[in-house]
Amino acid sequence: MxxxxxxxxxxxxxxxxxxxxxxxxxxxxxxxxxxxxxxxxxxxxxxxxxxxxxxxxxxxxxxxxxxxxxxxxxxxxxxxxxxxxxxxxxxxxxxxxIRCPKLQMPANGGYKCSDGSYFNSRYVDAPVIKCPNLKDKTAEPGKLSARVTWDTPEGKDTADGILTDVILKGKPPGHFPEGLHKMSYTVYDRAGNKGSCRFSVRVRAMNINVGVRTASGLLDQFYEKRRLLIISAPTAANHYYRFQMTNLQHAQCGLDLRHVTVIELVGIYPAQIGRISHRLIPPGLALQLRLLLQISHDNFNMVMIDKQGMDRERYTYPITSAQIFTTIDTWQGRMDEMVLQQEAGHTCQ
The missing domain is CATH 2.10.70.10 (Complement Module, domain 1)
Known part of the structure; x- marks a missing residue:
């Protein structure tokens, strides 16, 4: 069991x-x-x-x-x-x-580090840097941007003069669109003190109306704003015309610096055309402009007009851009501009 x-x-x-x-x-x-x-x-x-x-x-x-x-x-x-x-x-x-506490700067003294750097009581002051003045440019007729240049400012240190690279906050020199652009530069010394400055770039767009009825109405839009370089030729194949325009292609900065607008009048009516930068002038208005300024359509002609609308120089042959700039720079209004531009650092370098 x-x-x-x-x-x-x-x-x-x-x-x-x-x-x-x-x-x-x-x-x-x-x-x-x-x-x-x-x-x-x-x-x-x-x-x-x-x-x-x-x-x-x-x-x-x-x-x-x-x-x-x-x-x-x-x-x-x-x-x-x-x-x-x-x-x-x-x-x-x-x-x-391991980090040591921040070393206190002795009054009226200094200290030298093992890396060879030397600091003294003057290092408590920030470095000084001066920015350019306001950059005010007017765009070429028909354009919504302008080339703006300036020299990079140099900082000054209150101690040994050794500074880091100057740092730009904003758009570097070059073409700026219409509007106000705020810029600043910053620099540091070896003690880490910071110096900075600010400036602005303003670009104004100049809207030219090529639909006006008269040549005087067209020229009035440039009064006290721009100088004019009017180039006339019987055809686009004209040797003088081609030489002059080729020479000016590499001189745009100098033209902008001197507030010069180029107006081209090419051909013989009714086949003639006018042009301001990329904007075309109607044949009838181009003909009126030639008649008003007494420019022959049979030969090459170049007329230089100042900001007050005065006919200053005439040429029947092409000249270099350097010669154009030298001539304009002797005008009284331009001489005053040169002083202001030099103070503001406006250059073509």
């Missing part, structure tokens, strides 16, 4: 299961299974040892000593940590660069 097997209550099973789990847990941990994350310390060295001499140095119970490299120190935590059953190390660890 079979004997009945005694029943084991649930509490007994729970105790046995927990015991088996713990045995497996500790046996795996101490048999050399990696437990905590490997330690890596930036700017430092780590020396670890496991409790049973296992191959892996991050098993449970492993101890690691942290040593920071020269010039660094423990930022937080303890220099020795232990791998715990929670799979975490017993503390935080990090090495940080």
């Amino acid at each position: 079979l004997k009945s097997v005694p029943r084991v209550n649930m509490d007994t099973w729970l105790v046995v299961s927990l015991f088996v789990f713990l045995q497996l847990f500790f046996s795996l941990a101490y048999e050399g299974t990696p437990w905590c994350a490997p330690i890596k310390v930036k700017h430092g060295d780590v020396s670890c040892r496991s409790p049973g001499g296992q191959y892996y140095k991050n098993v449970m119970g492993s101890r690691c000593k942290i040593r920071c490299k020269s010039g660094y120190e423990m930022q937080q935590g303890h220099p020795e940590v232990v791998c715990m059953a929670s799979k975490h190390w017993s503390g935080n660890y990090a090495c940080r660069e």
Whole structure:
């Protein structure tokens, strides 16, 4: 007759299961299974040892000593940590660069550093930099931008004169669209003091109406604003005309600097055309312009008119842009402009 097997209550099973789990847990941990994350310390060295001499140095119970490299120190935590059953190390660890407190500048004195730099009490003053004056340009008729140039300002230091590069915030010299553009320059000295200045570039668009009825109405739009260089030729193949226009192609900056607008009158009515930059003048208006200024359509002619509408110079042959600029620069109104432009740093360099 079979004997009945005694029943084991649930509490007994729970105790046995927990015991088996713990045995497996500790046996795996101490048999050399990696437990905590490997330690890596930036700017430092780590020396670890496991409790049973296992191959892996991050098993449970492993101890690691942290040593920071020269010039660094423990930022937080303890220099020795232990791998715990929670799979975490017993503390935080990090090495940080050793920094001395800011050196106070001695009154009426200074100090010299090992890199050869020298600082004295004058370094408390920021460097000085002077920006150009307001750059005010008027775009060529029919254009919505203008070329604006200036010289990069130089900073002045109150101490040893050694400065970093001058930094421009804004658009560099070149073509600027219509509108107001705010600019600034910044410079630093070796002590980190900053000097800065601001200036603006304003470009005005000159809208020329070529739909006026009379030649005088066309010229009135330039009064006291622009000088005129009117070039007339019987055909576009005219040798003088081609030479003159080729020479002027490389002189746009000089023309802009002197506020000169070029008007071309080419051909013989009714086949003649006029042009201001990229805008065409109707044949009838171009004919009126020739008649008003008494320009022959049979030969090459060039007329120079000042801002007051005065006929200043006439040529029946081409001349160089340098000769044109030299002539304009002798006019009284232009001489005053040159002084202001020189003070503001307006150049074509």
